[in-house]
Structure formats: C-alpha cells, structure tokens
Amino acid sequence: MERLRLDDPPQIGPYITLARLDAEGTAATVPERRLIARSADGDRTVIACLPRIGADPARWAVEAEGARRLSIPGLLPVTEAGGTAGFPWHAAQYVPALPLPAVLEAQGGPLPEAVVRSLGAALAQTLATAHAQGVTHAGLCPAAVLVSAEGPRLTCFGAVRSAAADSEQRAGLAGLDSGSLAPEQAQGGRPRPLGDVYALGAVLSYASTGHTVPERDELPASLRQLITACLARDPAMRPQAHQVLGDLTSSAPGTAPQGTVLDTAAAFPLPALVVAALARQSAQVLAAELPTLLPPGTDG
Known part of the structure; x- marks a missing residue:
C-alpha cells in the first residue's frame, strides 16, 4: 500500500x-x-x-x-x-492484490516457471473467453495484471485503446505499456484479439525475466518458443489465446501439470514472499x- x-x-x-x-x-x-x-x-x-x-x-x-x-x-x-x-x-x-511489477519486487526477481505458467494460463483463459464474445481487452500490460491469492485479475480494460485513438498520444504508448503494445496497434490500427496475444507474450516475458522485451536466450527453455510466437511482429504468426492456454496447461519437461483456473480445486501457486x-x-x-x-x- x-x-x-x-x-x-x-x-x-x-x-x-x-x-x-x-x-x-x-x-x-x-x-x-x-x-x-x-x-x-x-x-x-x-x-x-x-x-x-x-x-x-x-x-x-x-x-x-x-x-x-x-x-x-x-x-x-x-x-x-x-x-x-x-x-x-x-x-x-x-x-x-498486487500489480505484477510489485509481485516481482516482493519476490526479488522473476517468478518461478510454475508460477509463470499458471499466471499465463489464467490470463489466456480470460482472453480466450473475451475473444469468443467479440471483446478485445486492448490494455494488457504487466501493470494491468493484479495478482491475488485466488489468481490474477485483469484491469485497465481499454485504457490503451483510449489512448491509441489519439494520434498525439501514440508516441508515448511504448513507454506507457513497457513494450506490451502490439506493433499494429502502436501504428494506430484497430485493437484486435491477436494484439492481446502480443501483450500476453510481453507479460509472460516480464514475469519470466523482469522485462517485456527479452533476449531469446533469457527466456525459460520450455516457454521460449511460445513467448517468441506471441511476440511475432506479424499478427498472422501469433497463436490465438485458446492455443496459448493449451500450451501452458500442458506439462513442461520434467514437471507435473500445473493447476490453473480450469481446475478450481487447485490453489493458485504463489511464492511465500508474495503471499507475505x-x-x-x-x-x-x-x-x-x-x-x-x-x-x-x-x-x-
């Protein structure tokens, strides 16, 4: 506080x-x-x-x-x-609830891969549900993600869309979103679901490395291909939100499947420092x- x-x-x-x-x-x-x-x-x-x-x-x-x-x-x-x-x-x-940047500050660095996977799966499910209803979030970035003991909640709905509609504000959006704004949206394009997927990739990168524009080798090996695909500059090369969800809910090599919002019996995994x-x-x-x-x- x-x-x-x-x-x-x-x-x-x-x-x-x-x-x-x-x-x-x-x-x-x-x-x-x-x-x-x-x-x-x-x-x-x-x-x-x-x-x-x-x-x-x-x-x-x-x-x-x-x-x-x-x-x-x-x-x-x-x-x-x-x-x-x-x-x-x-x-x-x-x-x-803590904004994702405050979560990393409490943790003293990037989050464990199991937490990143559960965080990403929950966000991907939210986006997939929104996209199925014809809704684009258009404001996803690390600060827009509030993390609670029950899991993440998305805020700042449309905040970036409101700014992107004003050409005079577009120049400042890269700083505003810390690299989360899809290239086509930064250029004034209409917000679309695959722009949300780009932002989701940036959020996963941030949770994994501490920043939204990583070097490929910085990313966890089992998440590298997925995050890189989400951050493709060409929207046609990005997966859809439901595909991201499927990838994240599958087991990483050498790990057990992680509980997500799909499994209501599984508690959302948070490091002890974040719980404190x-x-x-x-x-x-x-x-x-x-x-x-x-x-x-x-x-x-």
Missing part, C-alpha cells in the same frame, strides 16, 4: 481515498490511476480507478462503462462507474483510518 500524493483526489465519488495501489515512480507504466478507497461509513473498501493525467476523460469514461457491463471471469469486475465528464471514475470491490506481501497489504488496509475531510472552502 503506497502513500497518497498531493495530486491525488481526497475523495472519489462516495469514497475517501486511503492509499495508492501502485508504487511511487511507476506512473509512467500504469495505464490508469488506481487508488484504494473506503466509503465514509467504513462498510465498503474499493479499488477506485481514474484516467491518467493528460488522457481524454470522456473516452476513458466510455471504456469504463463498457467494462462495467462485462461479465468475464478473470476481469476485475467493475461494480460502479460515475463522476462528471471531466472527472470520471470507476470502482471494483477491494481484494488484497499480500498479507501486509491486507493488514495495512484493515488498519487504515479514514482521513478527516475539511468542509469545502475551509483552510488548513
């Missing part, structure tokens, strides 16, 4: 902000602003999301409303959306006291 900054709003709709979800210094790689907030009566704690400073708030609000209407397992459910044209927001019920980091965040949120908001116009 990260401290609020001076430019963070003290209140988002009916919720009072408690902390940032993302660490200081990561703003350039997070497609939207995410804060932990609580209702004034203390009954509800949420992850509240706002558009990045400089983004088109109206376009972001359209994407937020679209996400609220979706019901796809593996997407963080958007339970509320509101605000004004200049200050839109949406919220999801809070569960202890999730427990610390949960304890901090539970112990957090609501700040006292001054009435409008009051100095101090």
Whole structure:
C-alpha cells in the first residue's frame, strides 16, 4: 500500500481515498490511476480507478462503462462507474492484490516457471473467453495484471485503446505499456484479439525475466518458443489465446501439470514472499483510518 500524493483526489465519488495501489515512480507504466478507497461509513473498501493525467476523460469514461457491463471471469469486475465528464471514475470491490511489477519486487526477481505458467494460463483463459464474445481487452500490460491469492485479475480494460485513438498520444504508448503494445496497434490500427496475444507474450516475458522485451536466450527453455510466437511482429504468426492456454496447461519437461483456473480445486501457486506481501497489504488496509475531510472552502 503506497502513500497518497498531493495530486491525488481526497475523495472519489462516495469514497475517501486511503492509499495508492501502485508504487511511487511507476506512473509512467500504469495505464490508469488506481487508488484504494473506503466509503465514509467504513462498510465498503474499493479499488477506485481514474484516467491518467493528460488522457481524454470522456473516452476513458466510455471504456469504463463498457467494462462495467462485462461479465468475464478473470476481469476485475467493475461494480460502479460515475463522476462528471471531466472527472470520471470507476470502482471494483477491494481484494488484497498486487500489480505484477510489485509481485516481482516482493519476490526479488522473476517468478518461478510454475508460477509463470499458471499466471499465463489464467490470463489466456480470460482472453480466450473475451475473444469468443467479440471483446478485445486492448490494455494488457504487466501493470494491468493484479495478482491475488485466488489468481490474477485483469484491469485497465481499454485504457490503451483510449489512448491509441489519439494520434498525439501514440508516441508515448511504448513507454506507457513497457513494450506490451502490439506493433499494429502502436501504428494506430484497430485493437484486435491477436494484439492481446502480443501483450500476453510481453507479460509472460516480464514475469519470466523482469522485462517485456527479452533476449531469446533469457527466456525459460520450455516457454521460449511460445513467448517468441506471441511476440511475432506479424499478427498472422501469433497463436490465438485458446492455443496459448493449451500450451501452458500442458506439462513442461520434467514437471507435473500445473493447476490453473480450469481446475478450481487447485490453489493458485504463489511464492511465500508474495503471499507475505499480500498479507501486509491486507493488514495495512484493515488498519487504515479514514482521513478527516475539511468542509469545502475551509483552510488548513
């Protein structure tokens, strides 16, 4: 749980902000602003999301409303959306969760291959379900993946799509997405499912190596061919999401099959250091006291 900054709003709709979800210094790689907030009566704690400073708030609000209407397992459910044209927001019920970059920080480096496989399988299943419904996520990157004890949840739905629609913002998208943006989308093309597969390859690379644009030899041998295929510049050379899922749920050489979201009896595998980091965040949120908001116009 990260401290609020001076430019963070003290209140988002009916919720009072408690902390940032993302660490200081990561703003350039997070497609939207995410804060932990609580209702004034203390009954509800949420992850509240706002558009990045400089983004088109109206376009972001359209994407937020679209996400609220979706019901796809593996997407963080958007339970509320509101605000004004200049200050839109949406919220999801809070569960202890860390953005994937914070997971690697807690772990002290890349994740074990078994965890990468389970993470990738869960994300691939979510994307395959979305694609079967004619939905493209269009905002997948390491920061968009929230990891909880129950598995990963995708956030930032359409955040990159909103930015890609503005030609003036396209030049900054490579930094925003840390290499996760498919080449055809970076050039202004319409977001399509195979663009999500490219981003999934970048996320798997990040989880395996600590960055999204690896040297081929850095990747785990049993994942090298799959990740390289996902990151093909030609969309026609990439597998589809359901094919990625099939590859990841098969056994790696010398290992037992890994439980995924397809196997509800299997717990999502997380390293002990990551479990400890999730427990610390949960304890901090539970112990957090609501700040006292001054009435409008009051100095101090």
